[in-house]
Amino acid sequence: MNKIVLVAFCSMLAACGFQLRGQASLPFETIYVSFPQGHPIGTDLKRLIKAGTTTRVIDNAKKAQATLEIISVMNDKQIMSVSGGGRVREFELFYRVSFRLIDAKGVELIPTNEIALRRILPFTDAQVVAKEGEEAMLVREMQSDSADQILRRLEAVKIAETKPKPS
Template sequence: MKKVQKVVLITILSLLTACGYHLRGSIALPAALKNMYLFGASGALTGETKAVLKASDGKLAGSPNDAGIVVKVLKEDFRRRVLSVGSTGKSSEVELNYYLRFQFYDNKENPLQDEQTIEISREFFNDQTAILAKENEEALIQKEIYRQAVRMMMSRAQAAIENQKL
């Protein structure tokens, strides 16, 4: 019976690896993206960038000279807007807007692409009977917005590097 379990487990694991399964959060990065320098970003964006790079065997460089690609954040803005107000005068529905404008450079300060913009918007219901849970939900949504922005930025950086090689 134990041999059958081992065979089944090995078969399942080999099928998972053969189908291209990888851990959530990891991205296949080219060599130039495994060492990135981020300039002018907020702490939250920097933290998420570190996490995504770490999951993909990359890291943030200590200086632009050590980096394969430099990301210069030109403008970053996170806004919270109340969409509707309940009978108690408290917000019932909230919209979170994130705006990021940046540009890619090589380590010799040559621009790789024109300025890029990412805009992400999320709405959520703010139930006033579960205030603590909703605060946690808002923090989780903010974290996910930053993660999505980093993933979008990484895919654009990958395209910039590939276009540079052509």
């Protein structure tokens, strides 16, 4: 009976169209990643590209087929709600990344684009240290999520093939 249930479950899963994401395929062989100093999103992007694609990340923008420019990265925290006694109950965390992708000729393949993420952080005065750790974890998660979103947008880029004109 267990085998029948297992086979039925596997066939339903296959029939629904589910498949693992697999390896990303970027439409260029080499890429240069430019990012503001001190922001780990550039390192995350380089790691994602190296691990999940056949595209090579190189250290010279002039030799790259495409350049991914991380223009700005911003973290922000605002009070979202307060109690009747005036104590903070929730914070709203914001993470914004602006980027663009240009090819070797300077043509924008992806014009300046922004990814904006937000998370809600419940807050209690009794757990200040724990909430600081939770905030750092949420910011790290938003950074990782934005790097994944940038990689998916890079995958969607279509590069026009230049064919030689017949003489």
